[in-house]
Amino acid sequence: MSQTSAIRWGFLGAGRMATALGRGLVASGVASGEALIAYDPLASALGQWTQATGGHSAPSAAAVVKACEVVIVAVKPSVVAAALGEAAAAFQVERHLLISIAAGIPLAAIEARLPSGAAVVRAMPNTPALLGVGATGFAAGRHVDATRLDWAKRCFESVGIVRVVPEALLDAVTGLSGSGPAFVYLIIEAMADGGVRMGLPREEAQALAAQTVMGAARMVLETGRHPGQLKDEVTSPGGTTIAGLHLLERAGVRGAFIDAVEAATLRSRQLGSGSSG
Missing domain, CATH: 1.10.3730.10 (ProC C-terminal domain-like)
Incomplete structure (x- = not known):
């Protein structure tokens, strides 16, 4: 049985990249549609996401965190702080992994808005992930263990190739891929x-x-x-x-x-x- 078979995957934001990742997780067999849940304040985006992925919708960011082990922050950088503020109260250090695909937001800034010891990954996928042929670079925070690192790899491998890099090189990943x-x-x-x-x-x-x-x-x-x-x-x-x-x-x-x-x-x-x- 896959190590990720019992994991539920949550999305804060239900835009194009969240849809790409949700579809990739299902198509690759990493997760089923039943194991996906998302929240987006825009009802039309959430409806399109559920239709494309077979996943479920949630009434709030906190509800997503409560239901899932992996939480993917897929919102614009300007609203990351608000999304994390809603999610932080439900975040459990021993249970959760948070993955941010918001451009330019450092790991330290994300970790500072979550309980001490939170496992956080910062990633930069690119738009060909929409077709399953993306290229993603990601950096793991200091509290990410081997199991959670594997979760992150499986997530992005479902939509293309993955390279783990130091956070200092993520800007170069952004500039290249x-x-x-x-x-x-x-x-x-x-x-x-x-x-x-x-x-x-x-x-x-x-x-x-x-x-x-x-x-x-x-x-x-x-x-x-x-x-x-x-x-x-x-x-x-x-x-x-x-x-x-x-x-x-x-x-x-x-x-x-x-x-x-x-x-x-x-x-x-x-x-x-x-x-x-």
Whole structure:
């Protein structure tokens, strides 16, 4: 029997990421719909969540905590304090794990709003989790034991790949995999535009560009080989690919993407420190 088979999973907030995680838990067999419960002040969001996951709704945040062992905070950063304030009275240190996916809220700030010794995980999933192909980095608080660490891993493995990192690196996770889908969408759009410029119909160009990016990504993940090696195998002497790569290098595309990840990381740090600059 799975170690998580008897666990109930609660959600504070029933938006898109809460829905993705709920569906992932059920689809992967980690939990049944009967083991899911959520609270959201927006009735329409809660209705959509229950329909998508097969889970139950609760009348309050405190009711979710009382019913569940794992509590996932899936609200906007601006309302995390209020959500934790409602939940704290029902939180039991020996029983619960709290997982926050609210961007920029440090572990220490979450722990400070819960009873002393609370087990807390801070995570950064990305939007492809909606399709079960997400990438999540998470950091465990000082009171998270091996069992609760496994709960958190199972949760995020249900919607993609997981990497456990020190909290200090979560801003880099945000800059890379959190913001990264938008960077890749830009690549797909630009490649499709190139195809259209050279005569391909828009629909065909976009499909070919998207499939090319997906296929190349799978080659990296499934072969475990360095992207540079795979690139060299496509690049024939004097051929079409080296002509395109030469232009990309002259345009500084490699450096631009490094700079984009850096900029997104630094912005995440600013947001986490409360800066609006």
